[in-house]
Amino acid sequence: MSGQALLLNATYEPLKIVSWEKAVTLIFQGKVEVVETFDREIHSVSMAMKMPSVIRLQRMVSFHQIRQMVRFSRETIFARDGYSCQYCGKRFDKSDLTFDHVFPAARGGTKTWENIVTACKKCNHLKSGQTPDEAGMRLLKKAARPHWFPAILLHMSLRSEMPSSWSNYLFQSNYRERIFSAASSKESF
Known part of the structure:
Protein backbone atom coordinates (compact mmCIF):
# COMPACT_ATOMS: atom_id res chain seq x y z
CA MET A 1 0.00 0.00 0.00
CA SER A 2 1.31 3.38 -0.99
CA GLY A 3 1.36 6.28 1.42
CA GLN A 4 1.42 8.76 -1.44
CA ALA A 5 -0.99 10.41 -3.85
CA LEU A 6 -0.49 11.60 -7.40
CA LEU A 7 -1.30 15.31 -7.70
CA LEU A 8 -2.81 16.35 -11.04
CA ASN A 9 -3.21 19.81 -12.50
CA ALA A 10 -6.78 20.96 -13.20
CA THR A 11 -6.24 19.64 -16.75
CA TYR A 12 -5.39 16.15 -15.41
CA GLU A 13 -1.65 16.49 -16.14
CA PRO A 14 0.51 14.89 -13.43
CA LEU A 15 2.38 17.47 -11.35
CA LYS A 16 4.02 15.65 -8.47
CA ILE A 17 3.71 13.04 -5.79
CA VAL A 18 2.54 14.12 -2.33
CA SER A 19 2.14 12.28 0.97
CA TRP A 20 -1.36 11.12 1.82
CA GLU A 21 -1.28 13.56 4.75
CA LYS A 22 -0.62 16.47 2.37
CA ALA A 23 -3.38 15.16 0.08
CA VAL A 24 -5.89 15.13 2.96
CA THR A 25 -4.84 18.66 3.96
CA LEU A 26 -5.41 19.88 0.38
CA ILE A 27 -8.81 18.15 0.32
CA PHE A 28 -9.95 19.87 3.53
CA GLN A 29 -8.62 23.21 2.27
CA GLY A 30 -10.84 22.79 -0.80
CA LYS A 31 -7.86 23.05 -3.16
CA VAL A 32 -8.25 19.58 -4.70
CA GLU A 33 -10.85 17.01 -5.53
CA VAL A 34 -10.37 13.27 -5.05
CA VAL A 35 -10.19 11.44 -8.37
CA GLU A 36 -9.16 7.95 -7.20
CA THR A 37 -8.81 6.29 -3.80
CA PHE A 38 -7.08 3.27 -2.30
CA ASP A 39 -9.17 0.60 -0.56
CA ARG A 40 -7.66 1.52 2.81
CA GLU A 41 -9.50 3.96 5.06
CA ILE A 42 -8.02 6.78 7.11
CA HIS A 43 -9.61 7.28 10.53
CA SER A 44 -9.62 10.20 12.92
CA VAL A 45 -11.61 10.72 16.09
CA SER A 46 -14.55 12.26 14.22
CA MET A 47 -14.41 10.89 10.66
CA ALA A 48 -13.25 8.21 8.25
CA MET A 49 -12.43 8.46 4.57
CA LYS A 50 -10.77 6.39 1.86
CA MET A 51 -7.07 7.18 1.45
CA PRO A 52 -6.63 9.38 -1.65
CA SER A 53 -4.60 7.87 -4.50
CA VAL A 54 -5.07 10.55 -7.19
CA ILE A 55 -6.11 14.14 -6.49
CA ARG A 56 -6.73 17.02 -8.91
CA LEU A 57 -6.24 20.73 -8.32
CA GLN A 58 -9.43 22.80 -8.54
CA ARG A 59 -7.52 25.64 -10.24
CA MET A 60 -4.95 25.49 -13.02
CA VAL A 61 -1.30 25.91 -12.03
CA SER A 62 0.71 27.91 -14.59
CA PHE A 63 3.68 26.42 -16.43
CA HIS A 64 6.06 28.76 -14.58
CA GLN A 65 4.80 27.51 -11.22
CA ILE A 66 5.07 23.90 -12.39
CA ARG A 67 8.64 24.37 -13.60
CA GLN A 68 9.61 25.60 -10.14
CA MET A 69 8.46 22.27 -8.65
CA VAL A 70 11.59 20.50 -9.91
CA ARG A 71 14.03 21.29 -7.14
CA PHE A 72 17.73 20.74 -7.49
CA THR A 110 29.04 25.59 -9.76
CA LYS A 111 26.43 23.21 -8.42
CA THR A 112 23.75 23.87 -11.06
CA TRP A 113 21.55 21.78 -13.34
CA GLU A 114 23.83 22.64 -16.25
CA ASN A 115 27.09 21.64 -14.52
CA ILE A 116 26.16 18.54 -12.49
CA VAL A 117 25.71 15.05 -13.93
CA THR A 118 25.36 11.58 -12.49
CA ALA A 119 28.55 9.50 -12.56
CA CYS A 120 29.48 6.08 -11.29
CA LYS A 121 32.27 6.02 -8.75
CA LYS A 122 34.75 4.56 -11.25
CA CYS A 123 34.14 7.23 -13.92
CA ASN A 124 34.11 10.04 -11.36
CA HIS A 125 37.48 8.80 -10.07
CA LEU A 126 38.88 8.58 -13.64
CA LYS A 127 37.74 12.13 -14.42
CA SER A 128 39.26 13.35 -11.14
CA GLY A 129 39.05 17.15 -11.18
CA GLN A 130 39.31 17.55 -14.95
CA THR A 131 36.83 18.54 -17.62
CA PRO A 132 35.54 15.63 -19.73
CA ASP A 133 37.78 16.76 -22.64
CA GLU A 134 40.86 16.89 -20.43
CA ALA A 135 40.11 13.41 -19.07
CA GLY A 136 39.47 12.02 -22.57
CA MET A 137 35.87 11.21 -21.63
CA ARG A 138 32.69 11.96 -23.50
CA LEU A 139 29.53 13.21 -21.80
CA LEU A 140 26.59 11.16 -23.17
CA LYS A 141 24.14 14.06 -22.97
CA LYS A 142 24.37 17.70 -22.08
CA ALA A 143 23.30 18.53 -18.54
CA ALA A 144 20.17 20.69 -18.41
CA ARG A 145 17.41 21.67 -16.01
CA PRO A 146 14.66 19.07 -16.48
CA HIS A 147 11.15 19.89 -17.53
CA TRP A 148 8.79 19.06 -14.66
CA PHE A 149 7.07 16.17 -16.42
CA PRO A 150 10.15 14.08 -17.28
CA ALA A 151 11.29 14.42 -13.69
CA ILE A 152 8.10 12.90 -12.31
CA LEU A 153 8.09 10.15 -14.95
CA LEU A 154 11.68 9.26 -14.18
CA HIS A 155 10.89 9.15 -10.50
CA MET A 156 7.89 6.95 -11.20
CA SER A 157 9.86 4.59 -13.43
CA LEU A 158 12.14 3.87 -10.48
CA ARG A 159 9.35 2.93 -8.10
CA SER A 160 9.17 -0.80 -7.58
CA GLU A 161 5.39 -0.77 -7.31
CA MET A 162 3.44 2.13 -8.76
CA PRO A 163 -0.22 2.17 -7.72
CA SER A 164 -2.34 0.93 -10.64
CA SER A 165 -4.70 3.90 -10.21
CA TRP A 166 -1.87 6.23 -11.35
CA SER A 167 -1.28 4.55 -14.71
CA ASN A 168 -4.25 6.27 -16.39
CA TYR A 169 -2.64 9.65 -15.73
CA LEU A 170 0.93 8.96 -16.88
CA PHE A 171 2.16 8.70 -20.46
CA GLN A 172 3.29 5.38 -21.86
CA SER A 173 7.04 4.71 -22.01
CA ASN A 174 7.40 5.54 -25.73
CA TYR A 175 6.28 9.09 -24.93
CA ARG A 176 8.73 9.31 -22.05
CA GLU A 177 11.80 9.20 -24.27
CA ARG A 178 10.41 11.90 -26.58
CA ILE A 179 9.61 14.10 -23.60
CA PHE A 180 13.05 13.51 -22.01
CA SER A 181 14.90 14.44 -25.19
CA ALA A 182 12.68 17.47 -25.78
CA ALA A 183 13.36 18.69 -22.25
CA SER A 184 17.10 18.18 -22.68
CA SER A 185 17.14 20.13 -25.93
CA LYS A 186 14.90 22.82 -24.35
CA GLU A 187 12.11 22.42 -26.90
CA SER A 188 8.81 23.86 -25.81
CA PHE A 189 5.59 21.88 -25.53
Whole structure:
Protein backbone atom coordinates (compact mmCIF):
# COMPACT_ATOMS: atom_id res chain seq x y z
CA MET A 1 0.00 0.00 0.00
CA SER A 2 1.31 3.38 -0.99
CA GLY A 3 1.36 6.28 1.42
CA GLN A 4 1.42 8.76 -1.44
CA ALA A 5 -0.99 10.41 -3.85
CA LEU A 6 -0.49 11.60 -7.40
CA LEU A 7 -1.30 15.31 -7.70
CA LEU A 8 -2.81 16.35 -11.04
CA ASN A 9 -3.21 19.81 -12.50
CA ALA A 10 -6.78 20.96 -13.20
CA THR A 11 -6.24 19.64 -16.75
CA TYR A 12 -5.39 16.15 -15.41
CA GLU A 13 -1.65 16.49 -16.14
CA PRO A 14 0.51 14.89 -13.43
CA LEU A 15 2.38 17.47 -11.35
CA LYS A 16 4.02 15.65 -8.47
CA ILE A 17 3.71 13.04 -5.79
CA VAL A 18 2.54 14.12 -2.33
CA SER A 19 2.14 12.28 0.97
CA TRP A 20 -1.36 11.12 1.82
CA GLU A 21 -1.28 13.56 4.75
CA LYS A 22 -0.62 16.47 2.37
CA ALA A 23 -3.38 15.16 0.08
CA VAL A 24 -5.89 15.13 2.96
CA THR A 25 -4.84 18.66 3.96
CA LEU A 26 -5.41 19.88 0.38
CA ILE A 27 -8.81 18.15 0.32
CA PHE A 28 -9.95 19.87 3.53
CA GLN A 29 -8.62 23.21 2.27
CA GLY A 30 -10.84 22.79 -0.80
CA LYS A 31 -7.86 23.05 -3.16
CA VAL A 32 -8.25 19.58 -4.70
CA GLU A 33 -10.85 17.01 -5.53
CA VAL A 34 -10.37 13.27 -5.05
CA VAL A 35 -10.19 11.44 -8.37
CA GLU A 36 -9.16 7.95 -7.20
CA THR A 37 -8.81 6.29 -3.80
CA PHE A 38 -7.08 3.27 -2.30
CA ASP A 39 -9.17 0.60 -0.56
CA ARG A 40 -7.66 1.52 2.81
CA GLU A 41 -9.50 3.96 5.06
CA ILE A 42 -8.02 6.78 7.11
CA HIS A 43 -9.61 7.28 10.53
CA SER A 44 -9.62 10.20 12.92
CA VAL A 45 -11.61 10.72 16.09
CA SER A 46 -14.55 12.26 14.22
CA MET A 47 -14.41 10.89 10.66
CA ALA A 48 -13.25 8.21 8.25
CA MET A 49 -12.43 8.46 4.57
CA LYS A 50 -10.77 6.39 1.86
CA MET A 51 -7.07 7.18 1.45
CA PRO A 52 -6.63 9.38 -1.65
CA SER A 53 -4.60 7.87 -4.50
CA VAL A 54 -5.07 10.55 -7.19
CA ILE A 55 -6.11 14.14 -6.49
CA ARG A 56 -6.73 17.02 -8.91
CA LEU A 57 -6.24 20.73 -8.32
CA GLN A 58 -9.43 22.80 -8.54
CA ARG A 59 -7.52 25.64 -10.24
CA MET A 60 -4.95 25.49 -13.02
CA VAL A 61 -1.30 25.91 -12.03
CA SER A 62 0.71 27.91 -14.59
CA PHE A 63 3.68 26.42 -16.43
CA HIS A 64 6.06 28.76 -14.58
CA GLN A 65 4.80 27.51 -11.22
CA ILE A 66 5.07 23.90 -12.39
CA ARG A 67 8.64 24.37 -13.60
CA GLN A 68 9.61 25.60 -10.14
CA MET A 69 8.46 22.27 -8.65
CA VAL A 70 11.59 20.50 -9.91
CA ARG A 71 14.03 21.29 -7.14
CA PHE A 72 17.73 20.74 -7.49
CA SER A 73 18.72 17.76 -5.36
CA ARG A 74 20.73 14.58 -5.55
CA GLU A 75 17.51 12.62 -6.17
CA THR A 76 16.34 14.84 -9.04
CA ILE A 77 19.78 14.80 -10.68
CA PHE A 78 19.86 10.99 -10.50
CA ALA A 79 16.26 10.84 -11.78
CA ARG A 80 16.98 13.28 -14.62
CA ASP A 81 19.89 11.08 -15.71
CA GLY A 82 17.91 7.85 -15.36
CA TYR A 83 20.19 6.57 -12.58
CA SER A 84 22.82 6.08 -15.29
CA CYS A 85 26.42 7.25 -15.39
CA GLN A 86 26.63 10.04 -17.95
CA TYR A 87 30.10 8.86 -19.01
CA CYS A 88 29.88 5.05 -19.36
CA GLY A 89 26.08 4.83 -19.75
CA LYS A 90 25.62 2.01 -17.23
CA ARG A 91 22.68 2.09 -14.83
CA PHE A 92 23.45 1.82 -11.10
CA ASP A 93 21.76 1.75 -7.72
CA LYS A 94 21.63 5.13 -6.01
CA SER A 95 24.31 4.06 -3.52
CA ASP A 96 26.81 3.48 -6.36
CA LEU A 97 26.34 6.92 -7.96
CA THR A 98 27.94 10.29 -7.35
CA PHE A 99 27.46 13.90 -8.42
CA ASP A 100 30.04 15.04 -10.93
CA HIS A 101 30.84 18.65 -11.72
CA VAL A 102 31.31 18.79 -15.51
CA PHE A 103 33.48 21.86 -15.00
CA PRO A 104 35.33 20.94 -11.77
CA ALA A 105 34.31 22.59 -8.49
CA ALA A 106 37.98 23.10 -7.60
CA ARG A 107 38.25 25.40 -10.62
CA GLY A 108 35.08 27.37 -9.93
CA GLY A 109 32.45 24.97 -11.30
CA THR A 110 29.04 25.59 -9.76
CA LYS A 111 26.43 23.21 -8.42
CA THR A 112 23.75 23.87 -11.06
CA TRP A 113 21.55 21.78 -13.34
CA GLU A 114 23.83 22.64 -16.25
CA ASN A 115 27.09 21.64 -14.52
CA ILE A 116 26.16 18.54 -12.49
CA VAL A 117 25.71 15.05 -13.93
CA THR A 118 25.36 11.58 -12.49
CA ALA A 119 28.55 9.50 -12.56
CA CYS A 120 29.48 6.08 -11.29
CA LYS A 121 32.27 6.02 -8.75
CA LYS A 122 34.75 4.56 -11.25
CA CYS A 123 34.14 7.23 -13.92
CA ASN A 124 34.11 10.04 -11.36
CA HIS A 125 37.48 8.80 -10.07
CA LEU A 126 38.88 8.58 -13.64
CA LYS A 127 37.74 12.13 -14.42
CA SER A 128 39.26 13.35 -11.14
CA GLY A 129 39.05 17.15 -11.18
CA GLN A 130 39.31 17.55 -14.95
CA THR A 131 36.83 18.54 -17.62
CA PRO A 132 35.54 15.63 -19.73
CA ASP A 133 37.78 16.76 -22.64
CA GLU A 134 40.86 16.89 -20.43
CA ALA A 135 40.11 13.41 -19.07
CA GLY A 136 39.47 12.02 -22.57
CA MET A 137 35.87 11.21 -21.63
CA ARG A 138 32.69 11.96 -23.50
CA LEU A 139 29.53 13.21 -21.80
CA LEU A 140 26.59 11.16 -23.17
CA LYS A 141 24.14 14.06 -22.97
CA LYS A 142 24.37 17.70 -22.08
CA ALA A 143 23.30 18.53 -18.54
CA ALA A 144 20.17 20.69 -18.41
CA ARG A 145 17.41 21.67 -16.01
CA PRO A 146 14.66 19.07 -16.48
CA HIS A 147 11.15 19.89 -17.53
CA TRP A 148 8.79 19.06 -14.66
CA PHE A 149 7.07 16.17 -16.42
CA PRO A 150 10.15 14.08 -17.28
CA ALA A 151 11.29 14.42 -13.69
CA ILE A 152 8.10 12.90 -12.31
CA LEU A 153 8.09 10.15 -14.95
CA LEU A 154 11.68 9.26 -14.18
CA HIS A 155 10.89 9.15 -10.50
CA MET A 156 7.89 6.95 -11.20
CA SER A 157 9.86 4.59 -13.43
CA LEU A 158 12.14 3.87 -10.48
CA ARG A 159 9.35 2.93 -8.10
CA SER A 160 9.17 -0.80 -7.58
CA GLU A 161 5.39 -0.77 -7.31
CA MET A 162 3.44 2.13 -8.76
CA PRO A 163 -0.22 2.17 -7.72
CA SER A 164 -2.34 0.93 -10.64
CA SER A 165 -4.70 3.90 -10.21
CA TRP A 166 -1.87 6.23 -11.35
CA SER A 167 -1.28 4.55 -14.71
CA ASN A 168 -4.25 6.27 -16.39
CA TYR A 169 -2.64 9.65 -15.73
CA LEU A 170 0.93 8.96 -16.88
CA PHE A 171 2.16 8.70 -20.46
CA GLN A 172 3.29 5.38 -21.86
CA SER A 173 7.04 4.71 -22.01
CA ASN A 174 7.40 5.54 -25.73
CA TYR A 175 6.28 9.09 -24.93
CA ARG A 176 8.73 9.31 -22.05
CA GLU A 177 11.80 9.20 -24.27
CA ARG A 178 10.41 11.90 -26.58
CA ILE A 179 9.61 14.10 -23.60
CA PHE A 180 13.05 13.51 -22.01
CA SER A 181 14.90 14.44 -25.19
CA ALA A 182 12.68 17.47 -25.78
CA ALA A 183 13.36 18.69 -22.25
CA SER A 184 17.10 18.18 -22.68
CA SER A 185 17.14 20.13 -25.93
CA LYS A 186 14.90 22.82 -24.35
CA GLU A 187 12.11 22.42 -26.90
CA SER A 188 8.81 23.86 -25.81
CA PHE A 189 5.59 21.88 -25.53
